[in-house]
Amino acid sequence: MTSAGRRPETLAQRNFRLIGEAAEIITGWPRVRDRLRAVHVPDAGGRCRGCTSQTRTAPEWPCALAFLARGGAPEDFTHPVRTSHRARLL
Template identity: 75%
Template sequence: MAAAARRRPETPAQRNFRLIGEAAEIITGWTLVRERLRAAHVPDGEGRCRGCTSQMRSAPLWPCALALVAHAEAPDSAHRVRTSHKAGPV
């Protein structure tokens, strides 16, 4: 295979973005699940997710992964978004 034809390996940020999109696509028709996720995973006064609780560590900054899934629209293959300037081409 020619060097120009090889794809670069997916970065962790690109993989996470892809997986969140896939999960959002799966639950698109599950309106009750989406609404419950949207209701539970909201920011608190410190900008952390109220729905993500743990006795071992503090809650992640909002939006957490589940909030992203619940609020994501169905992926549009014509419109691809880079997750950060470090992520490289998608």
């Protein structure tokens, strides 16, 4: 425990906190937010169309950028495919 009596934050807690902070910033950039929302959408297999890589499979939707562009609100992800672990954190 830290000197303040609190446990140090875990990596997952830190990442979740940082995504929330970034989501707050993105809300002030409507053009960036709207572009991320338009590009990071699910394909027929439930993977993100906007996350492309020549060496890896696209992540399951919602990806971190889709989550970020929607303000981190899990209720915004209503697509009927299986959601990723990111959306189940809340």
